[in-house]
Amino acid sequence: MTRHIAIVGAGLVGSGWAIVFARAGMLVRVFDQSAPIRNALPEVLSGQLEDLKAHGLIEDPATVMGRIQICDSLARAVDGALYVQESVLERQKVKAEASHAIANHLAPDAIVGSSTSGIPGSAFTEDVPGRERFLVVHPVNPPYLVPVVELVPAPWTAPETVAAAKALMEEVGQSVVTLSREVEGFVLNRLQGALLREAWALFDEGFATAEDIDKTVRDGLGPRWSFMGPFETIDLNAPGGVADYARRLGPLYQSIAASRPEAPPWTEDLISRVERERRSHLGAGDLAERRGWRDRRLMEMAADRQRRTER
Amino acid sequence: MTRHIAIVGAGLVGSGWAIVFARAGMLVRVFDQSAPIRNALPEVLSGQLEDLKAHGLIEDPATVMGRIQICDSLARAVDGALYVQESVLERQKVKAEASHAIANHLAPDAIVGSSTSGIPGSAFTEDVPGRERFLVVHPVNPPYLVPVVELVPAPWTAPETVAAAKALMEEVGQSVVTLSREVEGFVLNRLQGALLREAWALFDEGFATAEDIDKTVRDGLGPRWSFMGPFETIDLNAPGGVADYARRLGPLYQSIAASRPEAPPWTEDLISRVERERRSHLGAGDLAERRGWRDRRLMEMAADRQRRTER
Numbered sequence: 001m002t003r004h005i006a007i008v009g010a011g012l013v014g015s016g017w018a019i020v021f022a023r024a025g026m027l028v029r030v031f032d033q034s035a036p037i038r039n040a041l042p043e044v045l046s047g048q049l050e051d052l053k054a055h056g057l058i059e060d061p062a063t064v065m066g067r068i069q070i071c072d073s074l075a076r077a078v079d080g081a082l083y084v085q086e087s088v089l090e091r092q093k094v095k096a097e098a099s100h101a102i103a104n105h106l107a108p109d110a111i112v113g114s115s116t117s118g119i120p121g122s123a124f125t126e127d128v129p130g131r132e133r134f135l136v137v138h139p140v141n142p143p144y145l146v147p148v149v150e151l152v153p154a155p156w157t158a159p160e161t162v163a164a165a166k167a168l169m170e171e172v173g174q175s176v177v178t179l180s181r182e183v184e185g186f187v188l189n190r191l192q193g194a195l196l197r198e199a200w201a202l203f204d205e206g207f208a209t210a211e212d213i214d215k216t217v218r219d220g221l222g223p224r225w226s227f228m229g230p231f232e233t234i235d236l237n238a239p240g241g242v243a244d245y246a247r248r249l250g251p252l253y254q255s256i257a258a259s260r261p262e263a264p265p266w267t268e269d270l271i272s273r274v275e276r277e278r279r280s281h282l283g284a285g286d287l288a289e290r291r292g293w294r295d296r297r298l299m300e301m302a303a304d305r306q307r308r309t310e311r
Numbered sequence: 312m313t314r315h316i317a318i319v320g321a322g323l324v325g326s327g328w329a330i331v332f333a334r335a336g337m338l339v340r341v342f343d344q345s346a347p348i349r350n351a352l353p354e355v356l357s358g359q360l361e362d363l364k365a366h367g368l369i370e371d372p373a374t375v376m377g378r379i380q381i382c383d384s385l386a387r388a389v390d391g392a393l394y395v396q397e398s399v400l401e402r403q404k405v406k407a408e409a410s411h412a413i414a415n416h417l418a419p420d421a422i423v424g425s426s427t428s429g430i431p432g433s434a435f436t437e438d439v440p441g442r443e444r445f446l447v448v449h450p451v452n453p454p455y456l457v458p459v460v461e462l463v464p465a466p467w468t469a470p471e472t473v474a475a476a477k478a479l480m481e482e483v484g485q486s487v488v489t490l491s492r493e494v495e496g497f498v499l500n501r502l503q504g505a506l507l508r509e510a511w512a513l514f515d516e517g518f519a520t521a522e523d524i525d526k527t528v529r530d531g532l533g534p535r536w537s538f539m540g541p542f543e544t545i546d547l548n549a550p551g552g553v554a555d556y557a558r559r560l561g562p563l564y565q566s567i568a569a570s571r572p573e574a575p576p577w578t579e580d581l582i583s584r585v586e587r588e589r590r591s592h593l594g595a596g597d598l599a600e601r602r603g604w605r606d607r608r609l610m611e612m613a614a615d616r617q618r619r620t621e622r
Contacts, residue, residue: 190513278546
């Protein structure tokens with residue numbers, strides 16, 4: 001029997017993971033402790049797979065679907081698995097309980113990645129047996145469209161665990177970022193947080209509307225950042241490369257940073273003002289439709305990325 | 312006689328502006344005080360126009376080129392112009408001299424936008440006659456591919472000047488961001504600076520390599536930001552919209568911000584380490600070729616944007 005992948009927790013994140021592994025040809029066993037979630041899963045998955053087919057991202061939804069088994073016990077999903085992706089509720093206690101339950105059924109050579117986006121692994125794996133085989137494997141939603149995944153070892157995670165998770169994630173087509181150690185928010189949410197902090201402050205101080213700040217990103221900074229990161233961007237933006245750029249523009253950025261020493265809190269008043277402006281562009285009743293639009297755009301970008309890779 | 316657009320300063324930025332206006336059907340008169348730059352301009356412009364045609368962004372380079380006249384005096388370019396885009400060297404003294412020279416020849420109803428990316432308009436237009444008709448109109452390079460433009464009034468800029476510049480920029484197809492008043496770095500470089508500040512700090516502290524930080528943006532945050540700004544992104548990322556998101560995740564972002572109270576300077580040692588890593592991915596001799604790749608990607612994105620607008 002071929003070793004399989006186990007998914008524990010089959011909400012939005014877990015079901016997305018099932019598609020990532022099944023699309024890559026792997027057998028996937030999914031468990032969620034909620035019977036309603038388990039029962040709804042076939043329809044959720046086939047809807048997502050049909051969307052992927054419609055955008056040319058997979059050929060045959062039925063074949064991919066055939067690789068996903070829904071299990072009614074954690075043991076059935078985890079027993080014999082090569083790798084377990086834990087995607088239970090984002091609460092420390094729930095994560096800790098799930099990690100212990102997984103450890104009880106884990107094959108001696110298997111490893112476990114947690115989808116947590118905000119809780120460091122050390123907060124819920126410290127007293128788990130075999131904790132050296134646990135780490136954070138943080139995806140962006142949905143992981144089958146946005147390829148980046150952050151690997152974050154706890155202090156006790158073995159280097160071999162990180163290496164095995166990296167190899168597996170690359171095998172299934174994710175873009176792997178490896179942190180040397182834990183840091184709050186990991187890399188992705190720290191970078192997003194830094195930009196949001198300045199965006200909210202500029203809005204708060206009345207320099208620009210939220211819509212104009214959004215335009216600055218989507219029609220200015222964002223297009224480059226969708227195919228180059230910030231370091232490559234500045235490396236190409238001065239004749240002599242990144243060092244040349246840093247020497248020319250470092251003082252400007254230092255001065256900007258010094259002008260923003262404190263992070264103004266997102267008060268209820270500030271939140272209401274942002275909310276009011278956003279709702280003037282997009283009514284609350286249109287949020288769901290706009291999410292569909294966003295997902296179609298992400299699918300088109302994923303299809304474009306796939307074509308470039310195949311070339 | 313139809314009123315024309317004047318470009319003063321025809322380096323990389325000024326020549327890009329000439330294409331923006333000529334592409335939109337306007338007559339453009341360009342002046343640069345350097346004879347070698349003036350003499351090289353026809354070849355520079357036709358190369359860029361051929362690239363635009365190759366990507367389906369314009370139909371007939373010769374027609375666009377035919378709308379651009381190169382002038383050997385500032386007076387000939389500015390006399391009778393409807394709008395002047397000042398794109399001289401990024402030095403306060405040079406900007407001040409150019410602004411005075413332009414004012415001498417400016418039609419009474421004409422307005423002047425400066426391409427400055429870092430010097431506030433108030434630093435070089437204070438004693439310029441007709442200063443209420445001067446403002447900053449900051450593009451991203453090249454402006455015919457990256458549509459965002461920041462309008463920044465000096466304290467004495469008339470509201471009518473801002474309104475006229477906005478109308479003109481929208482007419483030629485730019486995406487207009489209007490600041491209420493001056494702030495160092497304007498919006499675009501403040502947002503870029505905020506993200507770079509965190510990126511350099513994470514690299515400095517050894518949490519991740521520059522390449523992994525780049526991956527986090529290009530394979531994670533960047534794709535969304537290329538078609539939605541940061542506010543719309545979070546508005547769609549919680550069931551109840553932006554207010555719901557801010558209440559759920561505000562505390563995490565506050566805590567991340569509090570963990571980065573100071574901006575570590577970009578020391579020579581840090582710059583060398585970033586430079587060393589970047590050069591291991593891309594040799595100094597390959598920078599120019601990679602810039603060509605970046606420009607082709609930006610053209611493909613511009614062509615895609617044009618198709619979506621026409622639909």
